[in-house]
Amino acid sequence: MVFLDLFLTFLKIGAFTFGGGYAMLPLIQEEVAAHGWMPQEALINFVAVSESTPGPFAINIATYIGAEVGGGGSPLLALLGSFGATLGVVLPSFVIILIVAIFYKKFKENKIVKGCMAGLKPAVVGLIASAGLTILTTVFFPNGFSAVMFRELSFYVSLVIFIISLVLIFKKVHPIIVICISAALGVISGYVF
Numbered sequence: 234m235v236f237l238d239l240f241l242t243f244l245k246i247g248a249f250t251f252g253g254g255y256a257m258l259p260l261i262q263e264e265v266a267a268h269g270w271m272p273q274e275a276l277i278n279f280v281a282v283s284e285s286t287p288g289p290f291a292i293n294i295a296t297y298i299g300a301e302v303g304g305g306g307s308p309l310l311a312l313l314g315s316f317g318a319t320l321g322v323v324l325p326s327f328v329i330i331l332i333v334a335i336f337y338k339k340f341k342e343n344k345i346v347k348g349c350m351a352g353l354k355p356a357v358v359g360l361i362a363s364a365g366l367t368i369l370t371t372v373f374f375p376n377g378f379s380a381v382m383f384r385e386l387s388f389y390v391s392l393v394i395f396i397i398s399l400v401l402i403f404k405k406v407h408p409i410i411v412i413c414i415s416a417a418l419g420v421i422s423g424y425v426f
Contacts, residue, residue, distance in 0.1 A: 235303055236317045242268065243295050243321030254290030256357045257322075258364035261294060270302045277371045285412045295322040390422045 242264050250257040258280070265276055276298075283293040295318040303314015333340060340346045372391055374382060382388050394415050401411045 236313055238268070239299050239302055239314055240317040240321040243299075243318045244324060245321075246295075247291075247322040248325035250360070251353050251357055254292075254294065255364055256360040257291050257294075259360055259367065261298075262364075262367060265298060268302075270298060273371065274375070275301075277368055280368060285416070291322050292319055295319045386426050390419075390426060394418050394422075 246257055246260050246264060250260055262273070262276060265271060266273065279294060279297050283290055283297065286293055296315045299314035299316070299318030300311040301314075303317065304311030370378075372395075373388060376382065397418065398411050398415050401414065402408070
């Protein structure tokens with residue numbers, strides 16, 4: 234019953250992660266690895282694709298994993314897998330936001346709710362930083378950290394693209410332009426090197 238497993242896994246991810254898709258990434262990585270659904274590198278590759286496609290990150294990644302895991306070569310099964318994972322990741326947020334919207338005025342000044350949110354904010358930053366470090370190590374150190382990696386051209390190409398992207402972001406260049414430039418640099422480096 235892979236479809237039920239996808240739904241329940243993403244329901245858990247959606248219910249216990251605050252802060253959006255990036256905060257979900259460590260839990261998604263852990264669950265995908267625990268279930269053996271796909272290799273870490275495949276998941277990291279789709280994180281990059283998910284960044285450059287329209288729509289919320291969490292929904293994109295849940296839909297992709299659902300299609301990959303449920304598909305087995307059949308478009309109908311891929312659709313069912315995508316639907317189950319996407320519904321699972323969205324349903325908790327939908328229900329919680331609906332409840333909060335109904336009782337907003339009552340919750341707004343509640344000390345417990347304020348305290349809870351004050352505690353969750355730094356935890357979300359930590360979760361996002363953890364996901365960022367995981368992606369960073371996968372991109373720059375795919376074979377582990379060793380002196381050999383400094384002899385590989387791919388390390389320096391990735392580092393240059395990373396630095397160019399950071400500079401462009403800090404110069405307030407639109408993220409879509411940064412994504413397009415980074416993709417173009419990656420394609421060019423693939424043909425040149």
